[in-house]
Amino acid sequence: MRRSIGVAAGVWLWTACNGGDGSTEAGTGDPASASAATATEPDLTGATSGPTGSTTTPTTSVDSTSDPITGDPTGDPTGDPTEGTTGEPGDPVDYPPELLCPPAGDDRCGPPYDPSDPLGPDQLEQALQLGLDTWRFPGIRGACAGCHSPDGYDLARVGFSDDAIVRRALDHVDDAQAAVLVDYVHALRQKHQLTELLHPAKFRPLQPGHLPWPETTPGLDVTDPQAQDERDEAFMRHLLDDRQLLLAGGTVDSLEQAHQAYDELHAIDLTQLRLGLPFDLLSEDGFYGAPHLSVFEWYPGMASAPKPGMEGAFFAVVDQYLADPGDDGKLWAYYDAIAGMTDCVDPLDGMGDPQYYRRACNWMRLKWRSLQTFSHQLRNERHDYPDFLVDQAGPVQQHTALAADRIAIWHAGDFLRVQPLMRTDDNACFAGDDDPCTLLPPPVDDTIHSEPTYQEARIKQSQVFQQSWFLMAWVRDPALLLSGDDFATIVGDYIEAVLLPHYDIHHAFLVAKLAVAKSAAADWFDVADVRQGHGKIASVRTFSFKQLRNNFSHPPGGDPRFATHQRMFANFARMWLYLVEEDLALSGAVYDRQEVLRACRFMRTWFIDLEGAEDPVMNDLMLSIEALAAAADELRSDVHRDAFPGTGLQPTGTWDEFDQPYQG
Template identity: 30%
Template structure:
C-alpha cells in the first residue's frame, strides 16, 4: 500500500493510505507485540456509509484481554482502550461522539500509561477533544493480527468481548499510529494531514445520541473519582465499598441531594467531593431515565405482589394470605384433595404459581434506614451494610477495572465477573474454589459476616434494579429471578453457581437472635446511634430473620442455592421461625426474646411450593442433574423426596394451628390448606411407587409419618378424616414393603 505523501509528525510506526477494506494486517513489535507500550497515538481518517446504526469496526488491535479500537455503534463513534484480564488490569475506557451517515471524520486517541495506573486516554474527533479518562495503565503485547474495516478474531464493544466481523460500510483514507502520545501542536498538525486526505469537508460531530458508557461523561467521571476516594473513617473505605459500583442504588431511590451530601459528610473531608457525588447520582438518573425514583422510606425492594397484605398484626396479615388464595379460586384453598386426579391438578397449580406475584404479610426490609428521620429509622435491618468491603491494596486497580467493565456494559456476564471476585467463598454446587478474591473485610467481629453478606446482596439487587431501565426506558419491574439463572456450561462465573446472599443475611440474624448483643467490630467506629441497636438485640433479630429468609426464598423457592449447613440449606430454620406458636411466643417473651412471629398459612404456602419446585421445577431438577447434591434431604436426579422441614418436626404443623376462639377463620383456612398439601404428597408418592419411579423411600416414609399426625389432630374438624386415614395406611404400607 502506498504511503501518504504529506508532512506528518515524525516517528510513525504505522502509516497507510486508501487501504482496501476489509484488510488484516500482520502483527509487529512496532505496533502490538512488544513487551508493553507506555504511550500510543492512533488516528484514522474515514468517511461513513449510509448506515451508522449497526455495530462496525473501523480499526482494532488486540483481543479479548487488551487492546485499542475505533468503532461505530448506534450512531456513535467510540474510541476505546482496555486491559481487562491478565497480568496488568486497568479496565475498559471509552470516549464517544455522535456521528452522521455519509460524512467525513478524523478520529484520534492518545494513551499515556505507567505502572501506577495514573495514565490517561484522550480522544479527538475532527481535531476537537471529546474528553479524557484517567486510571490507565500500560498496554501489554497482544499477538492477534490487526483488523482494518472488520474485526480480526475478537475485539471489545462497550466492555463486552465481540467476535463478530462487524464490517465497516464506509471508506478509510489514512491510518497513522505512533508509540508516543502526541501533544497539542502535533495533534493539530496530525488532524490537518488526516483531513487533507478526505474527499469531502469534515462532517458534524456532536454529543452521542445514545451514550454507550457512563465513563465517557466528565460529570460522571469526576463523581466516580470521589465515589472511590478513601474516606476518613472505616480504614479508608470509599462509598463504592458499601454501594453499587456507580451509585445506581442511590439513583434508583429518591434520595435528595441534601441527603446524599449529608450522609457523605462523615466520610469525606472535601465539600467539592460531596457535591461531585451528588452530581454523579443526578447524572445517573438522567442517563437511565429514572423519572420517578422510589421512596426510600416506603418502597420495599422485591416485595411480591405489589405490596404487603393488609392487617394490623402478623395474625391479620397471615389470615389475609389465606383469604387471597381463597378469593382467587386456587383449588388448594377451596377444594379437598380426595383423588389422585385432584392431587395432580393441585400439583400443577403449585407448579404454575409464581411466588413473585403472590402478596405476602411479611414486610421485606427497606433499602436504607436513616436515624436523621427518626428513631424508628435506626436499625440494622436494612439492605446497606454498616461496615465496608475493601479492595485489597495489591488488587485495587484490578477490582475497579472489573467494575469499570460492568459500568460500561452492565450485562449479566460482566456483573458476575466482578461479583464473584468479592471473596473466596466456595461457589455453591460447582465444587470449585474461586481463587479470585479482590476484596477483604478490614475489621474483626461478627458484624463482618452481616456486612459482607449485605454487600453482596446490594450488588445483586442493584443489578436487577438497573435492568428496569436498560435502553433508557423502564422495561420491567425489578423482580427476583426464580431459581436464579442457569447457563449452558459450567463456568465459575455462571449465574447459576452463585449462592443466595439474601438468605445468608437471614442466617446471620438466625444465629444472633438468642444473643444479648452482636460482637462489635473491635476497630470500627459506628455512625452515631447505630451501636445502640445492638443492645438489646433479640427482638430485632427475630423479625429480621423472618424477613431476610423470606427475601432469599423468593429468589430460590426450591432452596437449591442456599448456604450454610443442612438446616439452613433445607429451610429448617426458616420454617422454625414461621412456626412460633402462641405457646412458644409466650415462653420467648418470658425469656426476654421476641414475641411470636407465627405465620401458619405462610408456612404451609412456603413448604408446599418449596417441595413441589424441588421435585418438578426445571431450574431445580437441572441443577441436581448437573452438579449432584450433598444435602441429606436432597433429591437424586429423577428421585422424588419431601424436603426435610421443621414444619413437620416436633409436631409444629399441629402446634401452629390458630386458636379456634381467637382466630376461627384463620384456623379453618390453615387446616384445609395444610390437609390438602399433605394429601397431595401422599397421592403423588403412591403414584410414583405404583409406576416404579424413583423415590427416596426411607426419608419420604419418615416425613409422611410426621405429616400424618395432622390427620389425627384435626379429626373433629375434618369431614374427610376416614378418607385420610385410609390413604395414610395404604401408602405407608407400600413404603414399608418397599424397604423390606
C-alpha cells in the same frame, strides 16, 4: 446457546455456614477452580410437568406453555399480576404508581431528569467524571463506592433527595464534596434518562409483586408481633379470596382434587406472589424517626475498600464492568474480585482483640455483595438474576459451590442465625463456643434503637432480618437446592423456624409449596450428594417435618387464621397421601422406604388434631400405601445412606413410634 438464569429459576443462594464464626466469605467456591467454557443449559429446579417417579410417566399435568427453565406455567391461572411483570429477560419492570416518587413532588424524593432542562455534553461529562472520582474518594470510614453500587446508580434510580444525600455524605466527606455528589446523582439521572424515580421510603428490592400486604393497625413497627400477625392474615385473605386456592379454602377428598391442589401450587411463581412479609428497604435512616433506627436494610454500615496496593487493579476490573454493565460475565469478574481484593475500612479492634468486629465486617460484606447483583438487575431493568454460570461449563448441579459464592442473599440471613446481634440471658453471647454474636462497632450500633431494651431490640432485628433475607432467597429457589450444602438448609429447617412465631399462614404455605417444588426437581434425582432423591413424590426429600414434629404452631384459637391454618395442613396431608399412593402404584419404586412410610404414617395422625377425627378414607389410603411401599423397589442405595447418615427425616432419631406398619 445456553439460557440466561431467570429469577423464577430459583437461585439466590449461599452455602450455609454453620461454623462458630461463620467467616467463610472468601475462598468458597473459588472461581479459579472452575473451567471457563460454553456451558450446557442448566435446569435449576428440575421442574417437570407434575409429580412423578424418577423414571415414570408423569401423573400430574400443568399448562404446556411453561417456563423452559423452571417448568412454571407462563400464563396466569392463579391470580399473579401480569402487566409488566412477566419476568422475561429484557422486559422493562413496570413498577406500580405507589412505588414512584409523585410528579407533584415529595420531601423524601429528589428531582428526576427533566428533558427540557438538560446539562450540555461537556457539563454532563465533567459532572460524571468529577462525581465518580468523589464517589471513590476514601473519606471518613470509607468511600461511597464501598457501601453502594460501583457508580452510584442506586442513588440515581431510587430517588433519594438532595438533602438526604448531603446529610449522609457529610458523615464521610466535606461540604464541597457533598455538593459534587448531589450534582453527580443528577448527572446520572440524565445519563440514564431517569424521568421517573423509585420512592426511597416505599421501594423494597425484590419484593414479590412489588408491595407487601400491609398490617391493618397504622403505625406498628415492622418487628411488632401484632403487625406480623396482621400481615399474615392479609396473606391468608389473598390465598382465599383472590387466588381461591384449594389448599386453603376447600377439602382435598379425591385424587383429582389432589392433582388440582398440586397444580395450583406448582403454577405459582413465587417472585410474583404478594407476601405479607416486607422485604428490606435499600436504606433505613434514623433521621426520619425511631422506627428507622434499624439494620433492616440493604446498605452495609461498614464500608469495604481495595486492600493496600490493589487499588489500581481493583478499579480496573470495576471500570471494565461499568463500560459494559449489561454483561453478566463482567459483573462476575468485578464481583469475584471483591472477596480477594477488598476488605472493611472500619477498624476491627476492640476489647484487646484486633479482630473483635470481624463478624460484623463479614456480615456487612455479604450485604454489600448482594447489593452488587441487585444493582445489576436494577440498572438493566431485569427481573432475572444474573447468569452465574455464564463463564462456566456443565450443568448447574456441578456448580453449587460457585452458586454459593456468587449469590449471597441466603447466607446474609443465615449469618445472623448462627451469630445474631444479641442473645437471651439464658443463652448469652459467647457463653460457650456455640454462642457467638455479631457485635457492631459503635458508629453502626448507634443507628439501632433500643426499645424496649437494647437486648430485645437487637434480638428482634436479628429475627426480622433473617425472615426477610431467607424469604428473598426462597422465592427464587423454591426447592432450596442451591441455598447451601448444609442438610438443614436444604430441608427448610431454618426458614421455617423464623416464620413460625407469627407468620403461621406463610409457614403452612411454604411447607406445601416446598414439597411441590422438591417433587418437581427431577434433574436432581441422581446427584451424588444430600440432594439425591429430589424429583419424586414417594421420596423422603419431599418432607420437611422438623418444625412440625411436635408442634403445628397454630395461631390462637380465637384468631381469624386458626381454621385456615388447620385446613392448609390437613389438605397438604390429604394431597400428599393421594399422590404418594399414585406414585407408588405407577412407578413401583420408592426413595427411602422406611422414611417415606414414617412420614405418611405421621401425616395420617394429623386428622385427629386438625379435623377432630380420623378419616376412614385416609386410613384406607394408608393401608394401600403400606402394601405398595412394601413391594416397591428401593431407589436409595445403602452406599448413599452410609455416606450421608442422618439425611432422612429430621429430627433424626425421633420416629420410632412410626416404625410399625399401619394395620387399620
